[in-house]
Amino acid sequence: MTDIAIIAGAGGLPAILAAQMPQKPLIAALDGFTPTGLTPDLHFRIERLVPFLNHLIDQGITRVCFAGAVQRPVLDPSLFDPLTAQMVPRLIAAMQSGDDATLREVLNIFTEFDLKIVGATDIAPHLTPGPGLLAGQITDQDRNDAMRAATITAALGAVDVGQGAVVQAGLCLAVETLTGTDAMLAGVMQIPANLRPRATRGLYFKTPKPGQDIRIDQPTIGPQTLDMVARAGLGGIAFQTGGVILLDQPALITQANALGLFLWSRDDQGQP
Amino acid sequence: MTDIAIIAGAGGLPAILAAQMPQKPLIAALDGFTPTGLTPDLHFRIERLVPFLNHLIDQGITRVCFAGAVQRPVLDPSLFDPLTAQMVPRLIAAMQSGDDATLREVLNIFTEFDLKIVGATDIAPHLTPGPGLLAGQITDQDRNDAMRAATITAALGAVDVGQGAVVQAGLCLAVETLTGTDAMLAGVMQIPANLRPRATRGLYFKTPKPGQDIRIDQPTIGPQTLDMVARAGLGGIAFQTGGVILLDQPALITQANALGLFLWSRDDQGQP
Structure with a gap:
């Protein structure tokens, strides 16, 4: 069983990375963004980020690799679970500082769940x-x-x-x-x-x-x-x-x- | 007789400035750019800049005011008179450094003919x-x-x-x-x-x-x-x-x- 998940956005990069790995990775796609050339194992929404992260850990995932294009998702307040809802203030504060700050905050949340961030170029340096x-x-x-x-x-x-x-x-x-x-x-x-x-x-x-x-x-x-x-x-x-x-x-x-x-x-x- | 010429490009600014002046100015329009709301007294082309400047001086013009929008004109080599042709190398050198440099060089040429550059805001500060x-x-x-x-x-x-x-x-x-x-x-x-x-x-x-x-x-x-x-x-x-x-x-x-x-x-x- 693999210990790595690809957090996939749109485009061909997730499939290219998956093909480089010795074991088939878990493919988790952000809802609304479809990677091309491979079928996601699961979809997730930002509003239910904490249950999603817990699910990854239950599956034995210890490393995640972000790959593919995403745009700022529109959040639906009615879909939040209580634990993710507690993270909304810090996400909103980050969003107001720009895209880079938002991405840094998302990375912080993943690492707080002891998930290690792996770069696409670590997996496939020739890219x-x-x-x-x-x-x-x-x-x-x-x-x-x-x-x-x-x-x-x-x-x-x-x-x-x-x-x-x-x-x-x-x-x-x-x-x-x-x-x-x-x-x-x-x-x-x-x-x-x-x-x-x-x-x-x-x-x-x-x-x-x-x-x-x-x-x-x-x-x-x-x-x-x-x-x-x-x-x-x-x-x-x-x-x-x-x-x-x-x-x-x-x-x-x-x-x-x-x-x-x-x-x-x-x-x-x-x-x- | 006026001593000021408006070097007019497109748009409404030349007419607005002309209306502010105590005497009707000479309106000289760059060929291909039509000011709105007034009729130019004459048109000129960059390829015949020296004859144009000499004409202004013959008319008693001592001050010029640039007003209105112009875009980089396309020059027709067959239209140059000999004196303006001598200025082509310096104009081309300036064009390669960008629009600001080109405009500075055009201003230099006008001032070499003892024409004083007057800003639109000098004529009409309330603009x-x-x-x-x-x-x-x-x-x-x-x-x-x-x-x-x-x-x-x-x-x-x-x-x-x-x-x-x-x-x-x-x-x-x-x-x-x-x-x-x-x-x-x-x-x-x-x-x-x-x-x-x-x-x-x-x-x-x-x-x-x-x-x-x-x-x-x-x-x-x-x-x-x-x-x-x-x-x-x-x-x-x-x-x-x-x-x-x-x-x-x-x-x-x-x-x-x-x-x-x-x-x-x-x-x-x-x-x-």
């Missing part, structure tokens, strides 16, 4: 590539745009906003906010051509915020990101080495090459 | 209101959101990105980039309700970037801004006292009250 150009070619202009984007995301990260930016010829076309990558790239698609610098291509740069806990809140690049980057007329994606998960590297590299995009794991020195 | 709540009511949550937005725009302004942000219950819903206010507010309208904090309203905060030359690049709030803020489900607009032009204050106040929005000229101390 976060080392530095290198994985697909395509980059120019000096791309290097300059990546440096400018890193400066912008550092400034934004310091005020707990976003984890990405689109830069073309030094101009910032968009920055990521709580609406996420897809909304940002959809916005870039709508920019009139006459507002975009000519004779350049631009890039999407992605990085964790400083202080973002990538054990539970993993910036991820998947096939849809690549498609939207291509449709937005950009040249490719640069991401901070070590901070971003690529869901299926070989498939993404093939896709990037087919779309004529670069895929660049960029370290703090701007290499390679 | 930029002092601190105060002009319409509606604000809550402690609105004050907190405005403070958070001011922190975010200061961080963004330091890296020369944007001059506004939308904040609701401490969460940043959007920041302004080169696509401008309308694109940002249109994006906020598209945010799914479940991603927005509940039981709060949020606000749009507008401020010049540090180093932005408000003599030529004036952040402006007009009736369309108010309409879009209302459609985005926000509670109102806070703007930095002294840094933002209100095109028609009495009309905007009436409109804000009709829409149930607040309109708050907020000074650096967060007053009133």
